[in-house]
Amino acid sequence: MYVDVLTMAGKSKNDLLSGTLDLLVLRVLDAGPRHGYSIARRIEQISEDVLAVQQGSLYPALHRLEDKALVEASWEIGESKKPAKVYRLTKAGKAQLEKETQSWVSVSAAINLVLSKA
Amino acid sequence: MYVDVLTMAGKSKNDLLSGTLDLLVLRVLDAGPRHGYSIARRIEQISEDVLAVQQGSLYPALHRLEDKALVEASWEIGESKKPAKVYRLTKAGKAQLEKETQSWVSVSAAINLVLSKA
DNA sequence: CCACTTGAGTAGGAAGACTATGTATGTAGA
DNA sequence: TCTACATACATAGTCTTCCTACTCAAGTGG
Numbered sequence: 001m002y003v004d005v006l007t008m009a010g011k012s013k014n015d016l017l018s019g020t021l022d023l024l025v026l027r028v029l030d031a032g033p034r035h036g037y038s039i040a041r042r043i044e045q046i047s048e049d050v051l052a053v054q055q056g057s058l059y060p061a062l063h064r065l066e067d068k069a070l071v072e073a074s075w076e077i078g079e080s081k082k083p084a085k086v087y088r089l090t091k092a093g094k095a096q097l098e099k100e101t102q103s104w105v106s107v108s109a110a111i112n113l114v115l116s117k118a
Numbered sequence: 119m120y121v122d123v124l125t126m127a128g129k130s131k132n133d134l135l136s137g138t139l140d141l142l143v144l145r146v147l148d149a150g151p152r153h154g155y156s157i158a159r160r161i162e163q164i165s166e167d168v169l170a171v172q173q174g175s176l177y178p179a180l181h182r183l184e185d186k187a188l189v190e191a192s193w194e195i196g197e198s199k200k201p202a203k204v205y206r207l208t209k210a211g212k213a214q215l216e217k218e219t220q221s222w223v224s225v226s227a228a229i230n231l232v233l234s235k236a
Numbered sequence: 237c238c239a240c241t242t243g244a245g246t247a248g249g250a251a252g253a254c255t256a257t258g259t260a261t262g263t264a265g266a
Numbered sequence: 267t268c269t270a271c272a273t274a275c276a277t278a279g280t281c282t283t284c285c286t287a288c289t290c291a292a293g294t295g296g
Contacts, residue, residue: 015253015254016225016252016253017135017136017137017138017225017226017229018135018136018137018251018252018253018282018283018284019135019136019251019252019253020135020229021252021253022252023229023233024229024232024233027232027233027236028232028236030236031236035274035275036274036275036276037272037273037274037275038273038274041273043232046231046232046235046236047228047229047231047232048228048231050224050225050227050228051225051228051229051232054253054254054255055274055275055276056253056254056255056256056257056276056277056278057252057253057254058275059275059276059277060252060253060276060277061252061253063276064252080261080262080263080273080274081261081262082260082261082262082273082274083261083274084273084274084275085274085275101233104229104233106168107134107135107168107169108135108226108229108230109168110165110166110168110169111135111138111141111142111165111169111222111226112226113164113165113166114142114145114146114161114164114165114169115141115142115145115219115222117164118145118146118148118149118164133284133285134284136251136252136253136282136283136284137282137283137284139283139284140283153243153244154243154244154245155242155243155244156242156243159242172284172285172286173243173244173245174245174246174247174284174285174286174287174288175283175284175285176244177244177245177246178245178246178283178284179283179284181245182282182283198242198243198292198293199292199293200242200243200291200292200293201243201292202242202243202244203243203244
């Protein structure tokens with residue numbers, strides 16, 4: 001039995017910008033295959049804990065990417081002996097990564113322009 | 119009567135990152151009061167048309183900000199003689215702008231870290 | 237007169253994130 | 267051994283915010 005003590009009105013506010021999660025996941029997988037849980041850990045680690053990847057965001061994102069054939073998965077047993085679903089980037093995923101990276105670069109640059117120039 | 123010819127599956131994909139619109143609006147208003155329509159034009163202009171602000175995004179955003187008392191509005195008649203709803207930043211809006219700017223800086227930096235470091 | 241731009245707005249729906257759950261197993265420690 | 271914790275995957279429900287599509291209206295230029 002779980003009870004929420006506080007479901008506050010003041011939202012804790014986003015850890016991520018909507019839409020960037022897929023990009024980050026693709027990028028991490030570009031550096032080599034990984035299972036879901038460790039993708040999240042990796043993003044948090046590299047971002048020095050600025051970004052927090054919730055499981056409720058991560059797994060749906062992975063399933064989305066899989067549906068779009070941008071990643072593919074297989075169950076594997078690693079050192080930990082626990083079976084884990086290992087994801088790897090497909091060719092289409094690689095292409096998508098490049099596209100989304102380019103998009104991120106230009107959009108974030110544009111936002112910075114507005115923020116600086118008024 | 120209007121009919122959509124094509125409501126395509128392949129989305130045209132975002133002009134903005136979700137959540138950044140409010141920040142951009144606050145920033146533009148920080149440079150001086152403006153009416154809604156001209157806020158959109160200004161963002162597009164400064165961003166060199168990389169960012170497109172849809173009216174269906176803009177006006178709801180302004181109403182949200184007004185509800186939160188981050189901006190306040192008054193109907194005014196400018197040179198164009200057409201009445202327009204002019205928005206200005208409130209003190210709370212200014213504070214919010216600073217907070218969100220800081221958040222943008224750190225989050226975008228974190229994303230860039232992940233993108234570069236793998 | 238007509239088309240275009242300016243200007244404000246709403247309704248409806250899709251997307252994606254978060255919270256809150258649930259399940260299960262391996263591992264370290266008391 | 268029991269217990270707590272980290273690992274690991276997953277889904278339901280809700281919320282927020284965006285976009286598309288549309289309406290209405292008043293100036294402006296041809």
